[in-house]
Amino acid sequence: MSFDWNIIESIVDQAINLPPEERETYIRKNCGDSEQLYMEVKNMLDSIQHSEGWMDEPDLVKDQFLTDIENEKSDFLDESAVGAVVDKYKLVDIIGRGGMGTVYLAERDDDSYKNRVAIKILRRGLDSEDMLTRFRIEQQVLAQLNHPNITHILDAGISEDGRPYYVMEFVEGLPITEYCEINNLSTEERLELFLQICGALTFAHQKLVIHRDLKPANILVTKSGIVKLLDFGIAKILSDDFLGEKSPDITSHHEPIYTITYASPEQIAGQPIGTASDIYTLSIVLYQLLTGDHPYNASGIEPHEIRTELETTSIKSPRAVIQNSENPAVPIQQLRDEIDDIILKGLHYEPELRYSSIEEFSRDIRNYLSNRPVSAKKPSRSYRFKKFIQRNRNLVTLGTAASILLIFSFTATLWQANQTRIEAERALAASERVVAVKDFLISMITAGNPWANPEQPQTARDLIDQGAFAAENELSDSPDLAAELFGVIGASYQGMREDALAEEYLTKAMELIDQGVILDPLVEADIKAKYSGSMLRAGQPDEAETVSNDALKKIRNLDGRDITLMESELLYMLANAYSLMGDTPKAIENTRLSVDLTCNRPEEFILQCIDYLTALKNLEEWGGNYEEGLQAAERAYDLAQEFQSSISDQMRLAVFGTYGNALSYNAQTSVAIPLLEENAELAGRRYGFDSYRYARALYDLSTAYEFAGRTVDALLTAEQVLEIQAENQMGNPMNSYWLYRAFRIAIDLHQPNYAQDIYDRFFHTLPEQMTTHYVDGFQLEFLKLNMLQSPDSPTLREEIYQLYDSFMERRSAHTATAALAAAEQAIRNNNPDTAEMYVSEYESAETPSSKSDIRPAQSLMIKSNISLLQDDINQAKVYAEESLRLLRQIGHKESPYVAEANLLLGKIHCSNDDDEEAIQYFEKSGTYWESIKKLHPELDEDVIYTNRCLR
Incomplete structure (x- = not known):
């Protein structure tokens, strides 16, 4: 349906001269029951207000803007373009209009395939060099942001009348606020959707792109609950060579091209824009998701008044807004006080006081959802302890004991830990208090390490948290004991892949060592080895190398002590450090030394020997030495057969998988496939056909299928792996590898739709x-x-x-x-x-x-x-x-x-x-x-x- 342009112009002309508080009533009255006419008027009014010079000369800007539009009556700005063909796309309907152009729903108009897309066409009259550059930047931004939660570009070109356009995926969805309201989502469900946005923005920021126009209308949610981030039309590029040349500032000359009510203070003030600006606007979106309201009074406010509003208004906490609301978006009972700290930190007026990154922002959301401490909350020991209690409300009762520790009473599953406590109390009575405390804590915490006690994974975390709290609060007068316990705690968190907590406690141990506490040399070396591992996971191989080398020098000067195990572990840490620094030959050299130390005495060090042989296999392959990799894997396989009574089923499955994998890489798939098929069957029977171990064995089998040319079998097996992981281990770093391979195999099979479907279904399993x-x-x-989808695209x-x-x-x-x-x-x-x-x-x-x-x-x-x-x-x-x-x-x-x-x-x-x-x-x-x-x-x-x- 189209309208007489004179009607639209007349309503806009009158409305623009009315006070802000009267405009809405006037527009509604004069548009009658036509929602479409209302939207035409509102969009036109918004476009005029966001034009350059609006604040200084509104009437002049209005007249010029309306004149430009009048000259474009036959242009692609109204329904008259629907049905036209642009290149190979037929325009079906108008989706929306923006500052730069019109977006159309379109379909392929040839026999290649049928696919609905969105096409954005630059408005006539906006073909200045700045606008063309901005339009070109938006194309380049979308082309580089290949992420499942960001709408991606499919094609681009120049229309017959000389205007640039580009083709995007068509997203059929609702603005995130509407989606949440219509589906009556809980707080947790809203936050999970919000984390999808965070993932998309983290990816964009890693690519040095700032969105700058985040708002619900640009964040759509599909029927399947997938969030899609739209409209990078005013994105800022932080890289000077994004377009192969110095990127211009595309919003210069005081041009307020953004949505005023979602703008950050620095945007409105015309100051330099960084990632903190997106954090601010994203926090407004989160505020609305949870409260149903805007953080400050934006109704009828003029653009030039926004800055004053932000400077003088104290934003109400979300929970206070909900408490006083008659119809809140979520019940107050579903929100804890930390949510106020999280959102208000993101909405801080000063950019440097907000979150340092979207990743940090999303980490706090995840911690909130899992009842863990959030960084936005002022840190205190009582707060950390409170979070521990909240996470373990059904397990913990607080009591006192005759020792210096706070001891928790657990259910029958902790009978052994309680027996250890009883023995500790008896030792205390025998005046061996410190030793007893040490033994008790080490046994308690070690019981929580999943590698040492794999049968009690739920209890593990409870025990480690308990030990951490006790060590932090009760051992200030025993720094040597505290250092050792911090090391044990950090190592246990490492076993659980809680990298941040592991680094925190291992750093505490290292700080005490640096302050001069006296520890057994091998205990100190063990702490340094674990700390090096933490530094490796944190991406600091230089620090890991320095610490490991220092520890090696010290233990090699010990006389009369067997240092085999500790020396081999430190050498392995060095190998990993060299690998991360890109020195594969040194990494291989140090791993071989670890193998020599432990495998010469396999009856004593069989577990370490097999671990290092497996690592050596991977490093040899990384260095291009695939035959040497096979030799290492075969040696591990033979040892696992020889010492099968000394190794766990878990290790046996891993060794067999590694050997089969090495055979596959050496084009011996006829041997590898039967071995790996049997290994997968054993893993399924032993751990369950929905377990991680079964998924891991299937993945090795998928690799063998691919290398044998059984590409479809490889794809379907890899897809089965992802289905298991989606149920059990979202966020596992291995998911990156597994989804990447399945995605790539589908593309090698010339199956673009199948590949996209796999990615869309399983991208949420990827690590942060x-x-x-x-x-x-x-x-x-x-x-x-x-x-594959657009083979002729230049x-x-x-x-x-x-x-x-x-x-x-x-x-x-x-x-x-x-x-x-x-x-x-x-x-x-x-x-x-x-x-x-x-x-x-x-x-x-x-x-x-x-x-x-x-x-x-x-x-x-x-x-x-x-x-x-x-x-x-x-x-x-x-x-x-x-x-x-x-x-x-x-x-x-x-x-x-x-x-x-x-x-x-x-x-x-x-x-x-x-x-x-x-x-x-x-x-x-x-x-x-x-x-x-x-x-x-x-x-x-x-x-x-x-x-x-x-x-």
Whole structure:
């Protein structure tokens, strides 16, 4: 439905001259029952208010704005454009209008595939250099932000009338506030949605992009509960070379392009903008999610009055607002007082007093949900103790004892700990108080270490928290005992992968050591080894190396003490430090020393020996020494068989999986697959078919399937792994690896929709922060996915070249793979010289290659295509046949790569006028795709192959 422009202009013209408090009533009255007319007027009024110069000369800006719009009556600004075709997309409906252009719902208008998308087209009259730059930046921002909670770009171009546009995924959802209200979500459910936003913004900030216009309208939630962050139209780029040149300040000249009521104080004041600005606006959104209200009075307020409002208004705490509300968004009973501290910290007027990052913000939300201390709350021992009680309300009763400790009475599952306490009290009566306290605490805390006592995982955390509280509060006059206990506590938290707490208590122990407390040399060395491990997890390998080397020097000067175990552990810490610093040869050298120390006496150190052999296998493979890796894994396997009575089922399964994995990397999948299938069955029977151990065994099997060319089996098995992890271990760092492989395999099978579905279903299992390795990997695979969906997009072709340059500069582990992807794009662009350059870059990249790696075969196929473009048919045939031979050699009977090689050979024989031979190759390729479709009907049907020569 369209309206007479004169009606809209008349209402806007009158409304803009009314006092703010009277505008809403006037607009409602004059728009009658037409909600669409009301929205047209409101959008136009908002656009005028956000135009440059509005504050100084409102009438002039209004007249100029309305004149510009009048000149665009035939433009893509109203319903007259619906039905038009832009490139290959047919405009179906208007989704919305913004400061830069109109966004349309559109569909593909060709026979490639049917897909609903959103298209944003720049408004006519806004083609100044600044606006074109801003529009181009928004495209680049979206292209680089491949994240499941951020709407992603699919294509871009120039319309027939010369205006730029870009194509985005169409998100069908509701603003987050409406979604929560309609579905009557609880506080916990709202916070879980909010954490999805945090994940998206953390990713954007890591890419040096600030959104700057966060508000419910830009945060949609789909029917399946997936949050999507929209509209990076006014995003700020912190990198000077984002566009390959110095990025301009796209909101200069005092231009208030943002939503006034969601702007940060520094935005309104025209000050420099950083990530703290997004934290402020995000806090407003959280405030509204929980209270249903805005943190300050924004009704009818003028833009120039906002700054005064922020400076003079004391924001009411969310719980106070809810307490006084007749219809609160959530019941007051669902909110604890920490939520006030969290939100008000994010809303602090001074940027430096807010959270330092979105990640820190989201960590406090997670701690709030799990009843753990939040950083926004003023720290105190009583507060930490209160949180412990809240987490363990059904387990804990507080009492007193004759010792210096606070002792908790537990249920029958803690009978052994209570028996230890009784023995400690008897020892106290015998005047051995300190020793008894030490023994009691160590036994109590060690009982909570899941590696030492795997049968009581729930009790573990309770015991460790109890010991931590007691050590902090009761041992100030025994610093040596406190240091040792802090070390035990930190090590126990490490075993539970509570890295932040582990680092906290190990640092306390190290501080006491640095202050000069006297400990047994091996106890001190053990603390330093565990502290080094904590530093490694915190990404500080330099500190880990320094501490480990210092401890090694001290224990090597001991006489008459067996230091084997401690020396091997410190050497292993050094190996990990060197690995993180990129010195793989030194890492291998130190791990081999650890192996020599422990494996020469396997009857004493069998567990450590096998651990270090497993680590050596991984390092050897990382260094490109796959045969040496197999030797280490085979040695561990043989020892596990020999000393099977001395190792746990858990370790046995891990060793068998490691050995099978090493066999797979060395193209011995015919041996690996039966071993790994049996291992998975054993894991399922022993730990359950929904357990992490079963998932881990399945993943090793998935790897073997992939290396054997059983690519669909690999994909479906990897998907099964993710389903188990989604139930049991969300946030596990291994989930990055597992989801990345499943996602990549789906793309290798030419299944973009299937790949996107897998990512959308399982992205929430990823850890809060992935390593650069996986961030790079997902970025490359998302780009390959987009290229499958839009193979002719020149924008995507340029992006793969830029991504390769970025990887090359940073020495990313994915550089070689990106080079091959760039070469493939150059082939599609009929540019053999560029393709040849990227193949050469691949071959010179310092990337280890296992015997099962299919990239050498892919490289040969690319060379074959290059020769075809150069009309050297004989050489093309040589390369293609060598590629197929190589795939067969590593065990691929049928696979998507074999199908691609057959298709290529068919094209080559066509070019050589050998149609009969060509058809045979085409049929082999087609038979593969048809066979996997019959076996697995859930796969897409859009894999295209030919069965005849086209001339």
